[in-house]
Amino acid sequence: MNLPLELVPAETVAQGEAVARLYGEPLLEMPKDLYIPPDALEVFLETFEGPLDLLLYLIRKSNLNVLDIPMAALTAQYLVYVEAMRRHNLELAADYLLMAATLLEIKSRMLLPRPQREGADDDSDPRAELVRRLLDYEQMKLAGARLELLPRAERDYERVSIFVAEKVVERLPEVSLHDLQLAWLKIMKKARLTQHHQVRRDELSVREHMSAILRKLADGVFVVFDTLFEPARGPAGLVVSFLAVLELVKERLVEVAQNEPFAPIYVKLADAADDA
Known part of the structure; x- marks a missing residue:
């Protein structure tokens, strides 16, 4: 017979109570004439x-x-x-x-039947x-x-990463020769706009300009790169002043710095920077 059975939890069966309910009535054991259709149980x-x-x-x-x-x-x-x-x-x-x-x-x-053979393994299974x-x-x-x-990442637990910065040091961008070239071209462009053309012969000394620049930096503080040049002295004077700056950098007598890319360039005495 095909009966609408309602199974009960296994812990209830372990306590000796009803194993199922038929139309709400408890059954103490499964019926012996219980009919299970052939298609009710399938193998997967x-x-x-x-x-x-x-x-x-x-x-x-x-x-x-x-x-x-x-x-x-x-x-x-x-x-x-x-x-x-x-x-x-x-x-x-x-x-x-x-x-x-x-x-x-x-x-x-x-x-x-397996006939016995000489030299053959009779115990082979x-x-x-x-x-x-x-x-x-x-x-x-x-x-x-x-x-x-075993515990598996992203299934049983999640990885946590924490970045702890013990000390933050601001790294200033390095002033390259290209940066000095751009600053120099900017000064030359400004000089051409403010200076009249004059034809004259000047005797200019790189060493004298080096000494003049060192005097401007004697206070030991950073000075804007543009202020080291005097546009009124003309292109020739600007060229010699730029050569003087390059010579001072080469001899490590001055230090050039920049707060960020494309920012103004500053110049300072090298020994003053070491004392600071």
């Missing part, structure tokens, strides 16, 4: 990792010794599972059918290779289960 081979997994499940379920497998009973159970699956998904059951053929071969070899594969697979499966229990 997708839950197994492969033929070896299904074989191992049948062996452990029947509490069999894996080293002494009763091939007849195991093959019969295996074929029941594979036949149920073959009717629904033949493509998925292909690997399982191959294992079924292997089981049938082993079963037939065990049923056939047709199940030996299958047993070896099952034992290796079981070890790998148990190892995988133990690995699965």
Whole structure:
């Protein structure tokens, strides 16, 4: 009979109470004439990792010794599972059918008489290779289960990273020769706008201009690079002054600095910077 049963929790059954309820009435034991339709129970081979997994499940379920497998009973159970699956998904059951053929071969070899031969190994067991594969697979499966229990990042916990800056040091950009060139071109452009063209011959000394620049920097503070030049002295004087600055930088008598890219350039006596 097909009855609408309502199962109760397992802990309730353990306490000796009703195992189910039929139309609200408790049942102390399952009916012996309970009818279960054939299609109510289906085998899903997708839950197994492969033929070896299904074989191992049948062996452990029947509490069999894996080293002494009763091939007849195991093959019969295996074929029941594979036949149920073959009717629904033949493509998925292909690997399982191959294992079924292997089981049938082993079963037939065990049923056939084996004549004794001189020099042959009479103790050879047709199940030996299958047993070896099952034992290796079981070890790998148990190892995988133990690995699965280990904590895994982004599944069981999240990584947290904290950046702690103990000391923040401001790094000023280095003044390159190109920066000095751009500043020099800016000064020359300004000089051409403010100076009339004059043709004359001047005797200019780089050393004198170096001394003049050092006097302007005698206070030991940073001075804007543009203020070291006098546009009124003309292009020739500006060129000599620029050469004087380059010579002072080369001899490490002055220091040039810049707060940020494309910012004004500052000049300072090198020894004054060391004292600071």
